[in-house]
Amino acid sequence: MTPAKRVRKSPEERRADVYGAARAIALESGLSAVTQRAVAERAGVAPGLVTHYAGRMELLVAEIFHDIAQEELETVRSSVDAVDGDDVERVIALLHGLIRDYRRDVALVWLDGWSLSRRNEELAATLVDQARAWEDFVAGVFERGDASGAFRAPDPLALARFVIGATDGLSAQATVWAGHEEETVRYVTRTVAGLLGIPSSALARAAY
Amino acid sequence: MTPAKRVRKSPEERRADVYGAARAIALESGLSAVTQRAVAERAGVAPGLVTHYAGRMELLVAEIFHDIAQEELETVRSSVDAVDGDDVERVIALLHGLIRDYRRDVALVWLDGWSLSRRNEELAATLVDQARAWEDFVAGVFERGDASGAFRAPDPLALARFVIGATDGLSAQATVWAGHEEETVRYVTRTVAGLLGIPSSALARAAY
DNA sequence: TCGCGTATTGATCGGTTGATCAATAGTCTG
DNA sequence: CAGACTATTGATCAACCGATCAATACGCGA
Structure with a gap:
């Protein structure tokens, strides 16, 4: 040797x-x-x-999770901020970021995070922080559209939780409905648009 | 000794x-x-x-998961079947079973399942089976209501996936919105009712 | 009451994990 | 060029994991 x-x-x-x-x-x-x-x-x-x-390794895991989650949040945030159209188009961009461009690897990291957080205090704290950051971001997009009158979102935070929860859960099930991604993405997008009172004409304009 | x-x-x-x-x-x-x-x-x-x-221990884990998931499915199924009202009330009962009566312990078992299934083939297969069983059940409730004209559900399976995904994801986030359970439950119920075209009067009748 | 079938034990093996620290050897400074 | 500072090594520890199997002893049937 x-x-x-x-x-x-x-x-x-x-x-x-x-x-x-x-x-x-x-x-x-x-x-x-x-x-x-x-x-x-x-x-x-x-x-x-x-x-x-x-x-400690537990710290490394928590920090790695933070970095991965944070970076994805920034990616989606900047893709939404890059929209120079109206607030409807911002929502479309948001949903694209949340679902269409969804990265399976990142989704699985979140899944592991929820599971592991039971035995890793630092990870649990980081997870809650990141979840809150996502909630704030998504709620902010809804709030802005509601304020500008582009659509209706009387309870932005509740809707944000709902949308995030749905996309998280759906990505967990990705292994099950493999092959139906496009269909599901379209369905979720239309559903959320419906909840916001966004007319289908606006959706069609944004290539949906 | x-x-x-x-x-x-x-x-x-x-x-x-x-x-x-x-x-x-x-x-x-x-x-x-x-x-x-x-x-x-x-x-x-x-x-x-x-x-x-x-x-093997992997088999035991997979079987235990199967039993827990199966039993919860049967519980919700029988609470829905026990409804002797119309199909709207069946949906309300379904959502109650999915969310309001949601058992955090069971939700965490699902979470662990998704995470562990990457390293446990039998568990992965069981997970897919159970997820399909849930999809079929929930889609069946929507389909029946659509057929009877109680509400509109043009794509029962897609809606089932959406609702299950949303409730799964929301229960994963339970630690985050601790204290807001009631609020979130009400929001999801109203949202799904809206998707089905169920009038708020029918919701009010069912104590919502 | 005895004996036999088998349910049960628990020590053992090889593997993994995270953590530790004395020893080693780069590389910068004087 | 010498020496010191410190980044890096890798063997080692205790604790866990699943799996195995010869030895044991319980309790039923004769």
Whole structure:
């Protein structure tokens, strides 16, 4: 056994390596696959270095979840903010982000998160934070449209919870109705549009 | 160490003990807590006896999940069948069963199931079966109401998937909107009623 | 009451996990 | 170029996991 050649990097760079590896594993194989040894191997590093940078593995898992959830929120947020049309089109963009562009890997990470949070306090706290952030964001889109008179949303927060819950649940079931994604996406979009009182003509205009 | 006194039971009875213990653990602490030793201790039995009756632990987990999911389906089904009113009242009863009477422990078992199914083939198959059974049941309720003219449900299966997905997702978020259960339940009920074209007068009649 | 069939035990194995830390070796500084 | 600082290693620990099976002893039928 010849000892592996060492490469010495700056703490920041190495930390980025480790977190990047953990993130990739989470997206590929789920949060529960983010183990010390798996991360170490993927990062091309000794197991001890992972906990050296992460502290406890539970913290690493929670932080990775935060990063993944946060990034997806930002992605959808910016795609909604990029809309220069009216508030109806913003809602369409939001629903696209929530469903059509739905990333199965991210959905599974959320699923693992809910399941794992029972045994990981930090993860549980992070999960609640992220869920709240999503609620605020989605409710904000509804609220704005209601204020501008583009559609009706008397209870934006309740509707936000409903829409988020529905899309979360539906993506969990993705394994079941594999092959019916397009159909389901269209159905959800039309349903939410109906709830907001958005006429079908506006939907058609937005390529639906 | 004095050896524990043995009690000899019929295989059927002992099997029931073991499965009962596994079921209780699953409802209390989640599917991932259903381990050989935990089940053995709870059943007051040696670890070896658990696998002796269950075969592999993965099979036991899958069977336990099946039993829990199946029983809840039957509970909701019979509460809907017990309605002697019209089809609108059947839908109300269905939604009550899906949401208001929602059992958090069962919801968490479903959550664990989705998460664990990635590493447990039998569980994955059982999960798909149960999800289909729920879809069929809920779609059947909508279909019947549509046929009788009590409400409109042009695409019962798609609506069933939507409603189930929404309630699943919402129950996953239960920790987040703790304290807002009643509000959310009412909102979902009114929303689904709206989708079916059920007038608010009919809802009011059913105590909503 | 005895004996036999079998239900039951519990120690054991190989595997996984997270955490720890003395030893090692890069690399920057003086 | 020498030395010190510190990033990195990897073996090691205890705790868990599922699976196995020879040994044991319970309790029914004769």
